[in-house]
Amino acid sequence: MITSIEEAKRKIEDASLRANKLEKPQFVSIVKQIAQFDPLSVYYNGRHLYEGKRFFWKDAYEPFYLVGFDYAHIIEKNKGRDRFKYVEEEWKRFIKGAEDNKTPFGTGNLLFGGFSFHPYQKEDNLWTSFPVSRFFVPKVLFTSYNKEAFLTFNRYIKQGESVEDIIKEMEHIEETFLASDTLPSQVHNRDAVQHEVAPEEWKRAVKHATEQIRSGEIEKVVLARELQVTFHEKIWSEYALSSLLEEQNLSYIFAVEQDSQCFIGASPERLVKSVDGEVFSTCLAGSIPRGHSAEEDEKLGEELLNDEKNLFEHNLVVNMIEKAMKETCLNVYAPEHPTLYKVKHIQHLYTPIRGKAKEGTTLIELVEKLHPTPALGGYPKEESIEVLEKLEVFERGWYAAPIGWLDGDGNGEFIVGIRSALLRGHEASLFAGCGIVADSDPQSEYEETKTKFKPMLSALGGMNNDK
Numbered sequence: 001m002i003t004s005i006e007e008a009k010r011k012i013e014d015a016s017l018r019a020n021k022l023e024k025p026q027f028v029s030i031v032k033q034i035a036q037f038d039p040l041s042v043y044y045n046g047r048h049l050y051e052g053k054r055f056f057w058k059d060a061y062e063p064f065y066l067v068g069f070d071y072a073h074i075i076e077k078n079k080g081r082d083r084f085k086y087v088e089e090e091w092k093r094f095i096k097g098a099e100d101n102k103t104p105f106g107t108g109n110l111l112f113g114g115f116s117f118h119p120y121q122k123e124d125n126l127w128t129s130f131p132v133s134r135f136f137v138p139k140v141l142f143t144s145y146n147k148e149a150f151l152t153f154n155r156y157i158k159q160g161e162s163v164e165d166i167i168k169e170m171e172h173i174e175e176t177f178l179a180s181d182t183l184p185s186q187v188h189n190r191d192a193v194q195h196e197v198a199p200e201e202w203k204r205a206v207k208h209a210t211e212q213i214r215s216g217e218i219e220k221v222v223l224a225r226e227l228q229v230t231f232h233e234k235i236w237s238e239y240a241l242s243s244l245l246e247e248q249n250l251s252y253i254f255a256v257e258q259d260s261q262c263f264i265g266a267s268p269e270r271l272v273k274s275v276d277g278e279v280f281s282t283c284l285a286g287s288i289p290r291g292h293s294a295e296e297d298e299k300l301g302e303e304l305l306n307d308e309k310n311l312f313e314h315n316l317v318v319n320m321i322e323k324a325m326k327e328t329c330l331n332v333y334a335p336e337h338p339t340l341y342k343v344k345h346i347q348h349l350y351t352p353i354r355g356k357a358k359e360g361t362t363l364i365e366l367v368e369k370l371h372p373t374p375a376l377g378g379y380p381k382e383e384s385i386e387v388l389e390k391l392e393v394f395e396r397g398w399y400a401a402p403i404g405w406l407d408g409d410g411n412g413e414f415i416v417g418i419r420s421a422l423l424r425g426h427e428a429s430l431f432a433g434c435g436i437v438a439d440s441d442p443q444s445e446y447e448e449t450k451t452k453f454k455p456m457l458s459a460l461g462g463m464n465n466d467k
């Protein structure tokens with residue numbers, strides 16, 4: 001970490017000398033501690049310099065935020081089942097070539113990005129800017145963790161580049177980002193037009209799935225659907241983020257801009273986190289709405305905790321994750337019974353699982369092994385995905401897929417991109433799915449997806465009177 005502008009200059013000069021000597025650009029990462037600042041304001045202030053190249057991330061359990069801009073290094077793959085290994089290998093190669101300096105948690109050269117749900121993308125689908133895997137080291141990264149905040153500047157220094165110009169650019173970015181901590185008041189996005197994509201067909205698909213489950217082909221499949229919402233004005237992700245931060249404080253809040261599209265959401269579901277070899281995963285499956293009063297809420301929670309259909313739906317997830325963790329970790333611990341995880345519109349059955357990574361187990365390997373869990377795909381994995389591919393009428397893209405970050409030491413976290421939407425100008429596509437088991441009733445699963453649309457719908461301002 002640098003403590004003065006002179007130190008930054010020295011680092012850049014050194015890199016510049018190395019670049020000249022080796023005739024190859026040299027990567028530098030300059031981390032500077034700054035006064036605490038509102039992360040969403042940083043995201044907003046960076047719009048003018050970096051619109052279409054920003055990301056926002058807030059942890060569900062800790063006051064940890066990442067806000068990134070532009071790309072210093074990109075790792076991307078457009079198709080292929082080996083996409084996880086590709087990202088892993090390219091990241092290892094990058095880290096090997098970068099200088100080895102210890103920086104505070106969540107700063108420095110850090111990789112952020114995501115995978116699509118399926119290992120392929122259909123041509124001319126909705127997700128034009130979101131390939132099967134896309135990761136990057138941001139050019140500028142704002143990190144806020146507990147009471148501390150940092151700015152990281154990542155870049156390749158080319159032969160003959162002016163050190164003075166680079167320092168000036170860094171100063172300009174810092175000034176711009178920390179210019180103001182008030183968001184202009186929200187544009188009102190009322191009178192949105194909602195269009196449910198093929199709801200009757202979706203219910204028929206649910207019925208069909210239950211028949212296949214009863215015939216013993218599979219045990220569970222997660223079927224999702226799309227809700228399209230058109231607004232009068234362009235949807236600004238900062239306003240949606242502002243509502244999500246207010247309303248969904250127990251969820252991971254994320255936004256990834258890619259050109260004119262933005263994938264945004266408030267996911268309550270961690271896929272896997274690894275810090276210093278401690279591994280944490282979460283089983284979140286089985287749902288019921290929140291009550292209108294504390295009493296009703298508690299009653300609904302009790303009902304969920306004792307409901308056989310939901311417990312079955314949940315336990316398939318626990319068994320799969322526990323098995324995968326036992327293959328890759330030591331001291332795996334899962335509580336015997338789920339508890340409740342309550343977010344604003346819905347409550348879920350929740351079982352956290354933890355363990356200690358075996359020597360050589362990496363975060364990306366864990367992501368590959370776990371994705372998709374039966375909370376997002378089904379059980380057994382391959383067979384249920386085949387059913388899902390046949391029955392779903394929309395393109396999943398990054399919905400329900402791993403999205404997250406990792407650092408050079410192998411620490412990081414991935415969540416699953418649910419309670420999410422893809423924003424495109426005036427239009428938003430929202431996604432929600434349900435775990436279908438033998439006892440699933442199409443109408444109640446349909447109602448469950450309606451509840452799962454609410455976090456994004458409310459954040460976008462498209463709830464109208466449909467509370």
Ligand SMILES: C=C(O[C@H]1C=CC=C(C(=O)O)[C@@H]1O)C(=O)O
Nearest residue numbers: 284285286287375432433434435
């Ligand atoms: C697939 C979704 O939710 C999953 C996570 C929690 C509960 C679920 C359920 O009860 O069906 C789903 O498995 C979604 O929100 O789109």
Ligand SMILES: [Mg+2]
Nearest residue numbers: 286287434435
């Ligand atoms: Mg369910």
